[in-house]
Amino acid sequence: MFRLDGEVALITGSSRGIGRAIAKHMAEAGASVVVSGRGAEACEEVAQVITDAGGQALAHPCHIGRKDQVQAMCAAVKQHFGKIDHLVLNAATNPHMGPAHTISDEMFDKTFTTNLKSAYWFIQQCAGDMAERGHGTMTFLASIAGVMGNGAIGTYGLTKSANAHLAKNMAVEWGPKGIRSNSIAPGLIKTDFAEALWNNPTIAEATIAGTPLRRLGHPDDIAGIAVFLASRAGAFVNGQTIIADGGSTIADRLAGGH
DSSP states (O other): OOOOTTOEEEETTTTSHHHHHHHHHHHHTTOEEEEOOSOHHHHHHHHHHHHHTTOEEEEOOOOTTSHHHHHHHHHHHHHHHSOOOEEEEOOOOOOOOSOGGGOOHHHHHHHHIIIIIHHHHHHHHHHHHHHHHTOEEEEEEOOGGGTSOOSSSHHHHHHHHHHHHHHHHHHHHHGGGTEEEEEEEEOSBOSSTTHHHHTSHHHHHHHHHTSTTOSOBOHHHHHHHHHHHHSGGGTTOOSOEEEESTTGGGOOTTTOOO
């Protein structure tokens, strides 16, 4: 039920971190995967690792904050593989750390364009074709920063909360056509993207202490969920947000743990 043989998955931000892990595990499940990121060399390296392991991968660099590049990549993937079955919108940016009132207009626009507006561009390019086949999934990477208030990355959290709600809207709009839409909200994961957080001893120690599993997350912790949501195993899951944070959002801060 977890196989993706014959399927094509486009994963944004898959040259590293969570996206790379998702591409690797989707390929292991039988999917042909599109490795996308800003740098061509990094994309090629990941695609080579996948093909060397017996999988199928296409490297296609793309700046998702530019509509013309999103359109060009989707067209190239359809030409190469003939279709796109699964969209995993993982790429994101967080150019501002600190209180919301200190963010510049430029950083605000960049955050919303990259993290949210680009999702609409991908939907516009892919959902119609999925609907014609009566099959497809869209998985949006949200964050617990969009579930809880945050004084350091609040604007990023706004976009991630919007990603989770976008999954609900897409589930309603496209569910009748056989397209499922969901989101994943990771906790603090040890990636390059989140290094400013987990590499800060104060933040890391407080996060681990407040997480019932008593550890930070790893990219593979999220990748399996993405495979599940794209596969037949998740066939009746639609419009949901799966929080994968080791239990930090449900932890009893007063009682602690054993």
